[in-house]
Amino acid sequence: MNRPKTCFLLFVALIAALAPFQSAINPYYFNILISIGINIILGVGLNLVTGYTGQFSLGHAGFMAVGAYLSGSVTVFLAPRWLPALGGGAAGETALFLLALIAGGLGAGLAGLAVGVPSLRLKGDYLAIVTLGFAEIIRVILQNMEIVGGPRGLSIPIRPTGLFGTYLAAALTVYVVVLLVHSTYGRGFLTVRDDEIAAEAMGINSTKYKVIAFVVAAFFAGIAGGLYAHFIQFITPEGFGYLKSVDIVVIVILGGMGNTPGVILAAILLTILPEGLRVMSGWEFLPDAVRGIVKNRMILYSLLLIILMLTRPQGLFSSGGKWTQKWRAMKRRGRA
Amino acid sequence: MDPKMAGHETEGPRMNPLLEMDRATVEFGGLRAVSELDLTLRQGELVGLIGPNGAGKTTVFNLITGVYQPTSGDIRFEGRSVAGRKPYQITARGVARTFQNIRLFGSLSVFDNVRAAFNIHLHHGISHALWRGPGFDREEREVETMAEELLEIFHLDHLRDAECTALPYGDQRRLEIVRALATRPKLLLLDEPAAGMNPTEKGELMRLIRFTQEKFDLAVLLVEHDMRVVMGICERIAVLDYGVKIAEGAPEAIRNDRKVIEAYLGE
Ligand SMILES: Nc1ncnc2c1ncn2[C@@H]1O[C@H](COP(=O)(O)OP(=O)(O)OP(=O)(O)O)[C@@H](O)[C@H]1O
Numbered sequence A: 001m002n003r004p005k006t007c008f009l010l011f012v013a014l015i016a017a018l019a020p021f022q023s024a025i026n027p028y029y030f031n032i033l034i035s036i037g038i039n040i041i042l043g044v045g046l047n048l049v050t051g052y053t054g055q056f057s058l059g060h061a062g063f064m065a066v067g068a069y070l071s072g073s074v075t076v077f078l079a080p081r082w083l084p085a086l087g088g089g090a091a092g093e094t095a096l097f098l099l100a101l102i103a104g105g106l107g108a109g110l111a112g113l114a115v116g117v118p119s120l121r122l123k124g125d126y127l128a129i130v131t132l133g134f135a136e137i138i139r140v141i142l143q144n145m146e147i148v149g150g151p152r153g154l155s156i157p158i159r160p161t162g163l164f165g166t167y168l169a170a171a172l173t174v175y176v177v178v179l180l181v182h183s184t185y186g187r188g189f190l191t192v193r194d195d196e197i198a199a200e201a202m203g204i205n206s207t208k209y210k211v212i213a214f215v216v217a218a219f220f221a222g223i224a225g226g227l228y229a230h231f232i233q234f235i236t237p238e239g240f241g242y243l244k245s246v247d248i249v250v251i252v253i254l255g256g257m258g259n260t261p262g263v264i265l266a267a268i269l270l271t272i273l274p275e276g277l278r279v280m281s282g283w284e285f286l287p288d289a290v291r292g293i294v295k296n297r298m299i300l301y302s303l304l305l306i307i308l309m310l311t312r313p314q315g316l317f318s319s320g321g322k323w324t325q326k327w328r329a330m331k332r333r334g335r336a
Numbered sequence B: 001m002d003p004k005m006a007g008h009e010t011e012g013p014r015m016n017p018l019l020e021m022d023r024a025t026v027e028f029g030g031l032r033a034v035s036e037l038d039l040t041l042r043q044g045e046l047v048g049l050i051g052p053n054g055a056g057k058t059t060v061f062n063l064i065t066g067v068y069q070p071t072s073g074d075i076r077f078e079g080r081s082v083a084g085r086k087p088y089q090i091t092a093r094g095v096a097r098t099f100q101n102i103r104l105f106g107s108l109s110v111f112d113n114v115r116a117a118f119n120i121h122l123h124h125g126i127s128h129a130l131w132r133g134p135g136f137d138r139e140e141r142e143v144e145t146m147a148e149e150l151l152e153i154f155h156l157d158h159l160r161d162a163e164c165t166a167l168p169y170g171d172q173r174r175l176e177i178v179r180a181l182a183t184r185p186k187l188l189l190l191d192e193p194a195a196g197m198n199p200t201e202k203g204e205l206m207r208l209i210r211f212t213q214e215k216f217d218l219a220v221l222l223v224e225h226d227m228r229v230v231m232g233i234c235e236r237i238a239v240l241d242y243g244v245k246i247a248e249g250a251p252e253a254i255r256n257d258r259k260v261i262e263a264y265l266g267e
């Protein structure tokens, strides 16, 4: 058994062991923990597209929406019929949930393929605009689909999303992205980001790599959407607007493009940050201007990003840091 | 004649040209960057392509590798036209190149630059990268060994884990050659590989080009401004001026060609 698989299985065993205690967690913290897990999936997935492959996508929330609505629909429409057949009870619910999640992931992955194949010829800003447009189209379609509630939203009767499911999906996302990238095959993603012309000249089919990155990220965004839908139990098209896409992009930029541990940290930080800000906006002794900024997350994000670009353009948790260099030096010595 | 024998003869690698440019032309707007160029390379040949600045040498490379499409004429590699093929498909057929303005993969280490270029020869794709069975490990080790061997030939092995952008100019140029060789080409296109090198490095480079050409039985098309390098290693030289081939022949003949001298003096 090799190291990545062992790490993955150890982590799964750990969350499986901790899962029974989740009911003891205060609902507020439980909420935050689940949100962190979902944001890790979204951030690490988008990092494959934007960080490792260098394709700027502003429509990640669109794939999340596809996954949320598709998996939500599976549960809403199939539960009454299938749940008895699956034996009812907790086991049946889990099986249906799994089915719903996979449907959501595959649906989003297909959407990724449909958007990616024609649009990945575009570069930079053009690609950002097309992906943004795609997410808006999804939102408008959902708003006009009466069967899933249109603008009123869709409520999901069950709440099977738990710590185990969420962190299993998060671990799976990290595992897939890290293993993909850390192989001779996966170096292709980075070459496309670094220099597409040189990549093609070395025999690398850059379109193929871009589409793969896009589809993998969309698949996991769909899973994240499914987890979210079965946690919040009420989804509206507005919840997957372009601000949500921006949130995910900010996670990737803050974490450092193509730096998975950094992106995980950024996902944690940016999930906790709004909570901290909410507390701060209640502090009477702060001047009104400060409280105003603190209340508006987007203003703060903009400021944060500007400061970041000026001081640490490689991301808050960049891989050029002291510790990573030490770690690399250690690995090198180990090999020699 | 025995038809079998005849077939044998035409199939012989040294009989058929590896690369045939057949009245290849490319125009940008009104400018004919390359005009009705005929150029043939056989397997194992080392041919120079020279000409004043802006003569169209790099454009010839871009035509052969599919970066540009010829507006008329044809380019055949091993008898099959490369027109309409994408650069990565042409590379897979056995054409590799270096770039005049170095284009290494800036965020990758020296080793990873070479490793990435082995990509087309992987038997194991995405599923193996994820599953990581014994086949994956074996192949990764093979790639590692091959990459290290190539780096060693070009004296870059001690820089294996260095950031490629931190390398001196000459090392970066040699790394580009190593990376191109990793695709296992039959034809190697070198665009001013000696630019920015000092005389010692140039001498060493000439030796290395000769060595790899023989070791891997490559055809090499060399664009180079340094005449000592070109005259020193090329068996045959073609001269371009304003996109037109004005001379072709052995180094001695080219050196004394009146048209060539005029083209260079008129610069
Ligand atoms: N994509 C392009 N669009 C328009 N003109 C181009 C393009 N590529 C090359 N050219 C023109 O074609 C001509 C030949 O350029 P090329 O780069 O091939 O010259 P070169 O022989 O490699 O010169 P040098 O020795 O300076 O490298 C130049 O006039 C150049 O401006």
Ligand SMILES: [Mg+2]
Residues within 6 Å of the ligand: B057, B058, B059, B100
């Ligand atoms: Mg040139």
